[in-house]
Amino acid sequence: MIDIALLREQPDVVRASQQARGERVELVDEAITADSARRGAVAAFDSLRNEQKLLGKQIGPLQGAVKKGDGSKQAELDGLMTRATQLANDVAAAEQRMREADEALDALLKSFSNVIHPDAPVGGEDDYVVLEHIGTPRDFAAEGMTVKDHLELGTALNAIDVERGAKVSGSRFYYLTGDGALLEFALVQLAIAQAMKNGFMPVIPPALVRPAAMEGTGFLGQAAENVYRLDADDLYLVGTSEVPLAAYHMDEILDANTLPRRYVGYSPCFRREAGAAGKDTKGIFRVHWFDKVEMFIFCDPSEAEQRHLDILKFEKEFLDSIEVPYRVIDVAAGDLGSSAIRKYDCEAWIPSQERYRELTSTSNCTTFQSRRLRVRMKDSDGTRPVATLNGTLVAITRTIIAILENHQQADGSVRIPEALRPYLGGREYLRP
């Protein structure tokens, strides 16, 4: 949810943001009109309600006097009661109008995406800016090798089984077996160890959440079609642990001295992948379920940009430690999620596809989520919403793809990056 004060005071900033995202600019004026209508309705209700309360205070004692047998007050009481009955109707009507105005404004405010960062690249999905390249893709031809894709490698290693995944659960499901399963444990342990070193508290959050948590994080808007919902229980399967981590402090007021709060969550992620039919159908690149280690920070809004860069740094450190070539991109305004004002993706080189693909993503959501979830901070200046930031540390399936493909050897084995070896019994290679 955006800040109503920004809308009143700097509507042009919001208009520009809507424009950059390719969303409706007229929404700004509609919201300003609704805001003004709401304020009028509130003032009308307040004044009537005040009158009603004052009248009620006269009726009490008067009725007491009449009950004790003072008949002389009866006429006065009847007069007040007549007025009170009329007033009760007026109050109810005014309250109804106030509620409608409130809901109208709320619906408008919730339809705004966050106001983009002025430095975010303009344009759509293809208009990202490449910030840097790290590492160099291997020249397999020069090594005299034919590149195998992750599915071929993983199947040969008995690490990935998509056939049985499809048999048991359908398309876009898989089993990780043997070294594949061990690889997940190794990646998670490495990720958690690095995160703890960087001040994050490990959290294993619930992967099923109530509507308030899903809505509060902004996933029931443009991303709603990708969310699994359990109708019988009115619960949602989370698409990322960002959801339960953000909602962890829902309806709380945090002491400013305890900020920033850094959490690193490990949870399954469920995605319907609606609208992705036919895309990335091979292997485990795009699946309905995978596990992920996610960083999440609550902080003072004034330092959100710095914390965002911190998260990007931690993501790069992890990618460095698994020794795959990657690039960092600054995602364009039109391709940002509704909660984010700016987003950086780290994309690893995937040899079988001969291109860079997203492995991690970090977003600065400023106060957008915290307004909806009512997560606030308190210091000597008062109480106000905190900023929230999130970023992937390791999305298991895509990371396994990057490792298998980039570290494959001519004999079908896969070299294990040094940082992972302590978690894989000290081995240097995964062998068929």
Add this chain to the structure above:
RNA sequence: GGUGAUGUGUCCGAGUGGCCUAAGGAGCACGCCUCGAAAGCGUGUGUGGGUGAAAGCUCACCGUGGGUUCAAAUCCCACCGUCACCGCCA
């Protein structure tokens, strides 16, 4: 799944129709006292909204949502959460 209890402010806790503008206590902050501290005394201490230059005035909020009433923390209904016991169970 069954039965029962319970939900009030930062916390404990009183309140079963009208000065509730939520008692009392604890905690916290500030002040007095003190060489300093403790004790004691005094003052203050929630969230959100409207209005206002400000001081202030005002509305809402007692788990959530409805209802009854001139008037609801209080009465009625539904739902949610928590706790206990029983049953089942990884």
